[in-house]
Amino acid sequence: MSNSAAAPRPSHPKEAVRVGIVGASGYGGVQLVRLLSEHPGVQMTYLAGQDSAGKRYGDLYPQLAHAVDLVIQPVDVDQIAASSEVVFLSLPNGLAADLAPPLLAKGCKVLDLSADYRFRNLATYQSWYRMGKTDPHWPSPDYRQANEGSVYGLPELYREAIAQAQLVGCPGCYPTASLLAVAPLLRQGLVELDSLIFDAKSGVSGAGRAAKVGSLFAEVDGSFAAYGVAQHRHTPEIEQACSELAHTPITVQFTPHLVPMVRGIHVTLYATLRDPGLVGEDLLTIYNAFYRQSAWVRVLPRGIYPQTKWVSGTNNCMIGVEVDSRTNRVIVLSVIDNLMKGQAGQAVQCLNIMMGWPETLGLPRLAFYP
Numbered sequence: 001m002s003n004s005a006a007a008p009r010p011s012h013p014k015e016a017v018r019v020g021i022v023g024a025s026g027y028g029g030v031q032l033v034r035l036l037s038e039h040p041g042v043q044m045t046y047l048a049g050q051d052s053a054g055k056r057y058g059d060l061y062p063q064l065a066h067a068v069d070l071v072i073q074p075v076d077v078d079q080i081a082a083s084s085e086v087v088f089l090s091l092p093n094g095l096a097a098d099l100a101p102p103l104l105a106k107g108c109k110v111l112d113l114s115a116d117y118r119f120r121n122l123a124t125y126q127s128w129y130r131m132g133k134t135d136p137h138w139p140s141p142d143y144r145q146a147n148e149g150s151v152y153g154l155p156e157l158y159r160e161a162i163a164q165a166q167l168v169g170c171p172g173c174y175p176t177a178s179l180l181a182v183a184p185l186l187r188q189g190l191v192e193l194d195s196l197i198f199d200a201k202s203g204v205s206g207a208g209r210a211a212k213v214g215s216l217f218a219e220v221d222g223s224f225a226a227y228g229v230a231q232h233r234h235t236p237e238i239e240q241a242c243s244e245l246a247h248t249p250i251t252v253q254f255t256p257h258l259v260p261m262v263r264g265i266h267v268t269l270y271a272t273l274r275d276p277g278l279v280g281e282d283l284l285t286i287y288n289a290f291y292r293q294s295a296w297v298r299v300l301p302r303g304i305y306p307q308t309k310w311v312s313g314t315n316n317c318m319i320g321v322e323v324d325s326r327t328n329r330v331i332v333l334s335v336i337d338n339l340m341k342g343q344a345g346q347a348v349q350c351l352n353i354m355m356g357w358p359e360t361l362g363l364p365r366l367a368f369y370p
């Protein structure tokens with residue numbers, strides 16, 4: 001993965017960019033279809049899937065039949081590249097490793113929503129995502145080369161590099177909420193580096209649309225539990241960006257929980273302050289300055305703590321900040337919609353940056369309420 005250079009000045013689109021979505025039938029895919037159908041800069045030209053191939057999109061999602069008149073195609077690189085200048089890959093982990101390189105070679109820009117292009121060090125990816133797999137030919141030279149040129153798609157930290165990128169590895173949902181919570185503290189050197197604890201909760205759509213026992217209504221409703229304790233694969237992703245922010249390797253504690261709701265992520269970050277004299281107002285000033293240029297991050301006034309419902313269906317991240325002077329800890333509360341700022345919305349935000357368009361183009365900013 002690389003970082004580089006200055007972003008072009010945003011301009012509005014002059015003619016529609018042709019866009020394809022691979023994995024269009026899944027939860028990420030259907031968000032992309034909804035967002036891109038109403039985006040003024042693009043025309044959706046190709047939707048692809050596996051089991052859903054051959055079906056009309058409107059038969060799969062009847063609520064969109066009046067707006068989307070496309071048939072889902074099997075994955076065919078030549079067809080995708082012939083019909084699309086930009087391709088979103090919204091597939092299970094591991095598939096984009098083979099799919100992105102030929103699309104890049106044919107001149108497409110690619111935004112991958114999986115974890116395949118998030119890691120600067122593929123050994124880290126291997127140890128968290130490919131446990132027990134012993135393929136001597138992995139990683140392929142094409143995958144390794146593509147990964148070296150990819151950019152981590154968190155605009156608030158890597159905006160300039162995204163503007164120049166051909167391939168963006170879009171972040172996971174938990175890392176997005178966690179990194180936006182912690183970034184100002186690490187950039188300013190305000191906290192003890194071994195003190196970071198991310199306590200995270202997610203709605204069930206984070207697990208995707210494929211049927212799984214753990215996502216059944218009867219398993220989830222009326223219950224609440226942690227999972228992946230001390231071993232969730234988003235830990236190294238959070239550590240990678242934290243280490244870059246702090247310019248030194250950092251280890252973090254990250255614990256996800258499943259909440260009986262459809263959408264939303266709430267992260268509570270605890271960290272020990274280096275300066276015990278800092279108060280809540282000081283930190284709010286720092287957070288507001290850090291996110292001054294970030295249209296999708298809203299730092300809330302003192303004493304207001306964000307709720308997942310406030311960002312549902314939008315690309316917003318809302319952040320509350322508090323200091324507990326008794327324990328000398330800062331507590332940061334961060335919420336996003338996992339399918340929007342945590343996935344498809346953020347990918348469209350990255351597309352806007354790659355195309356030199358305003359970052360807010362085609363993205364919803366007002367939540368449904370209640």
Ligand SMILES: NC(=O)C1=CN([C@@H]2O[C@H](COP(=O)(O)OP(=O)(O)OC[C@H]3O[C@@H](n4cnc5c(N)ncnc54)[C@H](OP(=O)(O)O)[C@@H]3O)[C@@H](O)[C@H]2O)C=CC1
Binds near residue numbers: 025050173
């Ligand atoms: N859900 C979330 O909150 C977030 C998810 N992500 C990541 O985004 C990606 C997509 O996630 P999500 O939308 O939840 O997943 P879903 O399970 O809802 O959708 C997966 C999609 O992949 C397609 N697919 C599966 N296998 C193949 C294959 N061999 N060839 C072609 N298409 C295939 C499916 O098509 P078909 O139905 O036709 O078989 C489906 O469209 C994943 O990598 C996930 O980790 C990232 C951030 C947040």
Ligand SMILES: CC(=O)N[C@@H](CCC(=O)OP(=O)(O)O)C(=O)O
Binds near residue numbers: 115173204208256
């Ligand atoms: C509730 C739930 O199951 N969430 C998913 C995270 C979804 C996500 O962001 O995952 P990717 O890194 O795969 O993109 C999980 O814990 O694996």
